[in-house]
Amino acid sequence: xxxxxxxxxxxxxxxxxxxxxxxxxxxxxxxxxxxxxxxxxxxxxxxxxxxxxxxxxxxxxxxxxxxxxxxxxxxxxxxxxxxxxxxxxxxxxxxxxxxxxxxxxxxxxxxxxxxxxxxxxxxxxxxxxxxxxxxxxxxxxxxxxxxxxxxxxxxxxxxxxxxxxxxxxxxxxxxxxxxxxxxxxxxxxxxxxxxxxxxxxxxxxxxxxxxxxxxxxxxxxxxxxxxxxxxxxxxxxxxxxxxxxxxxxxxxxxxxxxxxxxxxxxxxxxxxxxxxxxxxxxxxxxxxxxxxxxxxxxxxxxxxxxxxxxxxxxxxxxxxxxxxxxxxxxxxxxxxxxxxxxxxxxxxxxxxxxxxxxxxxxxxxxxx
Amino acid sequence: xxxxxxxxxxxxxxxxxxxxxxxxxxxxxxxxxxxxxxxxxxxxxxxxxxxxxxxxxxxxxxxxxxxxxxxxxxxxxxxxxxxxx
Numbered sequence: 145x146x147x148x149x150x151x152x153x154x155x156x157x158x159x160x161x162x163x164x165x166x167x168x169x170x171x172x173x174x175x176x177x178x179x180x181x182x183x184x185x186x187x188x189x190x191x192x193x194x195x196x197x198x199x200x201x202x203x204x205x206x207x208x209x210x211x212x213x214x215x216x217x218x219x220x221x222x223x224x225x226x227x228x229x230x231x232x233x234x235x236x237x238x239x240x241x242x243x244x245x246x247x248x249x250x251x252x253x254x255x256x257x258x259x260x261x262x263x264x265x266x267x268x269x270x271x272x273x274x275x276x277x278x279x280x281x282x283x284x285x286x287x288x289x290x291x292x293x294x295x296x297x298x299x300x301x302x303x304x305x306x307x308x309x310x311x312x313x314x315x316x317x318x319x320x321x322x323x324x325x326x327x328x329x330x331x332x333x334x335x336x337x338x339x340x341x342x343x344x345x346x347x348x349x350x351x352x353x354x355x356x357x358x359x360x361x362x363x364x365x366x367x368x369x370x371x372x373x374x375x376x377x378x379x380x381x382x383x384x385x386x387x388x389x390x391x392x393x394x395x396x397x398x399x400x401x402x403x404x405x406x407x408x409x410x411x412x413x414x415x416x417x418x419x420x421x422x423x424x425x426x427x428x429x430x431x432x433x434x435x436x437x438x439x440x441x442x443x444x445x446x447x448x449x450x451x452x453x454x455x456x457x458x459x460x461x462x463x464x465x466x467x468x469x470x471x472x473x474x475x476x477x478x479x480x481x482x483x484x485x486x487x488x489x490x491x492x493x494x495x496x497x498x499x500x501x502x503x504x505x506x507x508x509x510x511x512x
Numbered sequence: 513x514x515x516x517x518x519x520x521x522x523x524x525x526x527x528x529x530x531x532x533x534x535x536x537x538x539x540x541x542x543x544x545x546x547x548x549x550x551x552x553x554x555x556x557x558x559x560x561x562x563x564x565x566x567x568x569x570x571x572x573x574x575x576x577x578x579x580x581x582x583x584x585x586x587x588x589x590x591x592x593x594x595x596x597x
Binding site: 153154198229253256292321368 | 526527538
């Protein structure tokens with residue numbers, strides 16, 4: 145294949161799948177890695193070094209809840225000392241002032257805090273835990289320590305009506321950035337798709353509120369709005385191309401081209417315990433599978449948008465059509481768009497008949 | 513343009529040995545400034561104004577004008593990298 149492979153810019157390091165929350169929209173796999181299968185401190189330190197050698201400049205320490213790893217400070221130090229921009233992606237539970245002060249002194253650059261709703265009643269229901277008040281406290285700690293803060297909200301039917309209040313909350317928390325991301329249906333979230341899918345009415349109501357807020361807050365708080373892709377005409381430029389910019393290391397050391405890629409069961413899974421990271425990035429079958437354009441079929445192969453959206457999401461193509469090389473069925477030019485339209489019609493029918501199922505809350509199902 | 517430029521909170525300018533270039537790192541992105549832009553950004557300390565930055569660059573590069581510095585900074589302000597104190 146004649147493709148120039150650039151070094152990766154970012155690494156999503158999923159330190160653990162353990163998490164104090166039970167969000168129904170969780171995009172982690174249905175089967176989680178057990179604590180005993182997590183990489184050791186030494187192994188994570190080696191992964192961070194290999195990633196920097198490979199060209200990684202941004203390290204996102206995530207999970208699950210990364211604060212559940214007692215070696216988090218060591219990992220922050222190593223990534224920062226090597227010159228990486230270190231980002232902590234957290235639920236905020238366990239983020240005390242002494243802990244964050246220590247992490248900041250070790251070089252932590254940025255905190256991303258998840259919020260489930262605009263008020264405690266709604267947010268705690270979605271998180272499946274009494275978490276909201278503790279998140280408010282965590283945001284205050286980030287502010288006191290002087291680190292920049294992004295607030296991340298996953299939007300779905302049960303909180304979409306709160307978009308305006310969520311923006312106000314993020315302002316009140318002193319966020320520098322607010323990510324309002326409609327649910328992406330991977331992992332556990334796929335189980336709850338009917339319950340999570342926003343209605344067209346909700347999306348239409350949110351749009352002008354977000355647009356006005358983006359204008360009003362320009363220069364003070366950046367708002368990133370991620371659309372509900374099932375309702376779109378064209379697919380998202382997933383990961384800016386497969387194996388192009390970022391890699392994910394799962395808690396057990398599996399190395400994936402995107403956080404959801406383990407769903408593509410037709411691809412072999414690489415692991416840092418058995419193969420050097422650089423070799424995985426440049427030479428592995430899984431990372432090369434959808435690089436460039438040779439893998440594309442019609443209509444992508446000759447489509448003017450192929451360099452813009454890279455054919456959309458490989459995981460979504462696999463989940464909805466069974467073929468990871470197919471055009472993302474979200475695309476209106478896809479021969480499989482009827483699959484997505486069928487899903488939306490079924491959702492609509494469920495809403496109209498009052499037959500929307502309850503959330504199946506995330507449970508710590510682990511691989512045995 | 514008012515005041516004195518500095519890198520926004522959460523933005524870091526560093527040298528990447530792997531790519532042999534300066535890089536600007538921020539929450540969700542990486543920018544690769546050219547050598548001139550990197551030289552300007554290195555002088556954005558929140559204490560110097562555009563004229564002072566241009567004067568300091570003048571000791572390293574020939575023919576540096578304040579408006580060139582302003583142009584560079586305006587570009588990075590649009591990308592949310594630079595702010596004015």
